[in-house]
Amino acid sequence: MTPRGFLFSTAEAAIKKVGRKDLALIYSLVEAQMAGMFTTNRVKAAPVKLSMRRIKSGKGRAIIVNSGNANACTGRKGMADVVEMTRLVADGLRIPTSLVYAGSTGVIGAPMPMDKIKSKIPGLIAELGKVSASDVAAAIMTTDTFPKIVKKKVKIGNKTGSITGICKGAGMICPDMATMLCFIMTDIAVSGRALGKALREAVKRSFNRITVDGDMSTNDTVLLMANGVLGNTVIDQKSQDYPFFKNALSYVAYKLSRLIAKDGEGATRLIEIEVKGARNEADAERAAFSVANSNLVKTAVYGNDANWGRIMAALGYSGAFMKEEKTDIYFGKVKVVGNGLATGKDVEAGKVLRGREIGIVVDLHVGRSSAKVLTCDMTEGYIRINAAYRT
Amino acid sequence: MTPRGFLFSTAEAAIKKVGRKDLALIYSLVEAQMAGMFTTNRVKAAPVKLSMRRIKSGKGRAIIVNSGNANACTGRKGMADVVEMTRLVADGLRIPTSLVYAGSTGVIGAPMPMDKIKSKIPGLIAELGKVSASDVAAAIMTTDTFPKIVKKKVKIGNKTGSITGICKGAGMICPDMATMLCFIMTDIAVSGRALGKALREAVKRSFNRITVDGDMSTNDTVLLMANGVLGNTVIDQKSQDYPFFKNALSYVAYKLSRLIAKDGEGATRLIEIEVKGARNEADAERAAFSVANSNLVKTAVYGNDANWGRIMAALGYSGAFMKEEKTDIYFGKVKVVGNGLATGKDVEAGKVLRGREIGIVVDLHVGRSSAKVLTCDMTEGYIRINAAYRT
Numbered sequence: 001m002t003p004r005g006f007l008f009s010t011a012e013a014a015i016k017k018v019g020r021k022d023l024a025l026i027y028s029l030v031e032a033q034m035a036g037m038f039t040t041n042r043v044k045a046a047p048v049k050l051s052m053r054r055i056k057s058g059k060g061r062a063i064i065v066n067s068g069n070a071n072a073c074t075g076r077k078g079m080a081d082v083v084e085m086t087r088l089v090a091d092g093l094r095i096p097t098s099l100v101y102a103g104s105t106g107v108i109g110a111p112m113p114m115d116k117i118k119s120k121i122p123g124l125i126a127e128l129g130k131v132s133a134s135d136v137a138a139a140i141m142t143t144d145t146f147p148k149i150v151k152k153k154v155k156i157g158n159k160t161g162s163i164t165g166i167c168k169g170a171g172m173i174c175p176d177m178a179t180m181l182c183f184i185m186t187d188i189a190v191s192g193r194a195l196g197k198a199l200r201e202a203v204k205r206s207f208n209r210i211t212v213d214g215d216m217s218t219n220d221t222v223l224l225m226a227n228g229v230l231g232n233t234v235i236d237q238k239s240q241d242y243p244f245f246k247n248a249l250s251y252v253a254y255k256l257s258r259l260i261a262k263d264g265e266g267a268t269r270l271i272e273i274e275v276k277g278a279r280n281e282a283d284a285e286r287a288a289f290s291v292a293n294s295n296l297v298k299t300a301v302y303g304n305d306a307n308w309g310r311i312m313a314a315l316g317y318s319g320a321f322m323k324e325e326k327t328d329i330y331f332g333k334v335k336v337v338g339n340g341l342a343t344g345k346d347v348e349a350g351k352v353l354r355g356r357e358i359g360i361v362v363d364l365h366v367g368r369s370s371a372k373v374l375t376c377d378m379t380e381g382y383i384r385i386n387a388a389y390r391t
Numbered sequence: 392m393t394p395r396g397f398l399f400s401t402a403e404a405a406i407k408k409v410g411r412k413d414l415a416l417i418y419s420l421v422e423a424q425m426a427g428m429f430t431t432n433r434v435k436a437a438p439v440k441l442s443m444r445r446i447k448s449g450k451g452r453a454i455i456v457n458s459g460n461a462n463a464c465t466g467r468k469g470m471a472d473v474v475e476m477t478r479l480v481a482d483g484l485r486i487p488t489s490l491v492y493a494g495s496t497g498v499i500g501a502p503m504p505m506d507k508i509k510s511k512i513p514g515l516i517a518e519l520g521k522v523s524a525s526d527v528a529a530a531i532m533t534t535d536t537f538p539k540i541v542k543k544k545v546k547i548g549n550k551t552g553s554i555t556g557i558c559k560g561a562g563m564i565c566p567d568m569a570t571m572l573c574f575i576m577t578d579i580a581v582s583g584r585a586l587g588k589a590l591r592e593a594v595k596r597s598f599n600r601i602t603v604d605g606d607m608s609t610n611d612t613v614l615l616m617a618n619g620v621l622g623n624t625v626i627d628q629k630s631q632d633y634p635f636f637k638n639a640l641s642y643v644a645y646k647l648s649r650l651i652a653k654d655g656e657g658a659t660r661l662i663e664i665e666v667k668g669a670r671n672e673a674d675a676e677r678a679a680f681s682v683a684n685s686n687l688v689k690t691a692v693y694g695n696d697a698n699w700g701r702i703m704a705a706l707g708y709s710g711a712f713m714k715e716e717k718t719d720i721y722f723g724k725v726k727v728v729g730n731g732l733a734t735g736k737d738v739e740a741g742k743v744l745r746g747r748e749i750g751i752v753v754d755l756h757v758g759r760s761s762a763k764v765l766t767c768d769m770t771e772g773y774i775r776i777n778a779a780y781r782t
Contacts, residue, residue: 043707043715073703073715075732108700109733216708218700295686296777303778309499309609312464316434317607324434324464341466342500379778380771386687387694387770 001153002133003162003187005029005229009127010139011120015113016068016106021139023117025089025124026063026183031099032227034060035195037203039220045072046082047102048221054098055223058192061099063183063223064089064124066117067140067168068106072218081112088118092125103181103221105142105168133185137166140181143265143385144168150255154188154248156241161188161230165252169210169260180207180260182222184252188245189228191236198246199224206253209285210261210374211292224249261374266381269301270357275320276370277363283320284371287362290318291373298378301358306349308336315362326365331358392544393524394553394578396420396620400518401530402511406504407459407497412530414508416480416515417454417574422490423618425451426586428594430611436463437473438493439612445489446614449583452490454574454614455480455515457508458531458559459497463609472503479509483516494572494612496533496559524576528557531572534656534776535559541646545579545639547632552579552621556643560601560651571598571651573613575643579636580619582627589637590615597644600676601652601765602683615640652765653748657772660692661748666711667761668754674711675762678753681709682764689769692749697740699727706753717756722749 006028010021036055038048064085071078086100137147151164167182190198203222228234235241262270273292278284291297294314300307308329315322329337332352334345352358397419401412427446429439455476462469477491528538542555558573594613619625626632653661664683669675682688685705691698699720706713720728723743725736743749
């Protein structure tokens, strides 16, 4: 069930190549409360700058999204282009331009083919409602191999609201949000403050805890629209229903993150790194990311080699407080390191690696904090995708 | 010309496999002044711990080195093993154990095959002088494809001293020294303080400015022996000759670093990233490393794609102060970005990438500091080497 009051449309503007949808419009029938989070890269794409500015109002009606061109490193022209895209959408929908947001993904540094895009906007508006959120998810794919959508129902009082999230991932995926565009729609009425808080918490343990290649994008965007069409009493931070909403939102964000890690460029395995027993959460996160970003760990998993020495090395240079002689490491349930020493179970652990989803647990035994990070293995496919195509 | 007063020997102990030399001894006929630098990884191999302790005396006579086993994450037994290795060498040479150092490289977490090693030590001592420094360089290779040796003559007064450096590199190569063992010998007499200072300066702009995969090893070791057999007046920091010595040492370290980057696992290109116009040197280094460690930049170079958007993204998340609209980027002499915008010269720049040695220059135009970092491209070869073998 898609949240009520949202309409979708897609079009083929042939921005990078022909034969696929690459432009999409998300529209709320009524003004929605909005929250957003964006890349922390100093180099920000034009649509990111625009959306960051407009989100200050906390209100929105529509989002125009394209793949094939990131509209990043495009200077004043890039900024003028995205402003024009949103203006054309606003004019067509008879809504204020300030309520229209934008997201782009694709090649950096190339000018937007505005003629192609402009010619498709009237059709996008006319066709609203003819396709589903899944079709939008497909239109924003770049090197993704499947569209990513997660839906969740939530009981709010005697009503049932719903949350639907779509996203794209694949490469340039790193802490502080991936080359990732994510749009989450809900028909539940939520106050601006509660919406922002719930989104920050959801992102912290989902999109900010995935890494494919350690490269942080110029275009990362998460936009959340709550249009209140459900008709519930507006949820604020103190409402009884707030935790239900927050948990459902976190669920959607976490599931989308798993889909992104699973579909990392060239990936054959989803890897979850959990670091426990750290002195504090920042240390746990640092240690988990250090392991998750290690090319040597990721290639070893690809090769079915439970090479825990590379994990120890990555923990050692992570900056997290740890002591070699206290560290335990598990592949699945197989303990390969106890108190810093080999247990001799590398062969059993190698068998764990044949699965499609691998859990690696590190217990530092120096405190009580923990963190989980999602990543994927590293294969020749990653090299081929990134050496052969300008993505 | 190898520095006078140094003897070398190698042996096949079949530590990991048969058919190649994997054990070597470096011996100075007279007591040498020593300086050393070691990994900053919290997880340190046993030979690193031992050498760090012994280097405090500033004196040494011999170094025993092996490939095939890193003697890292091996606990008390590992420590006892390396102590015994150095004791056997000392006993055979009739010198104090405290003057014997050790270096190991290879698999992490496996116990040293001490029976094999012990049986070879008498032969190593008996054969001293029968092989050259190049043979030692070959014996310490792991996934290296060629032995790495650099020689340099230095005029000191009316005498000609010499410096010879050997090293191994290949993978787990990152800031703060690579999985790298490096041994530098000189017959020039240098004071302890001057030796330490010259080594720190040399390493700062050489071994600490290379990266292959961003993984920092547990075993990184640079040991420098100055035995004074040349008979010059001892050089201290204020000697007229100090700059000549220091520059020659820096030359040797820099050339060895280039060899390591060139021979990165699976590499087909040597890439030098220079960041200029940074606010300070730390920022320049941070920005250069961010580009050099980007898998996306490295795979693009492999694919002959002058994909400067990935460079901009890496600069943006580096943490260095920069402004998109001030940034210029060059591939060789071809300017691909001016004031943050494409110049339209990507095709010409792509041709630059066909060379074996690529220079990428970034001018941030926000200050006057610069830094150079060496790296290599990223290929299917890297994946194959690290997925297929436990290195």
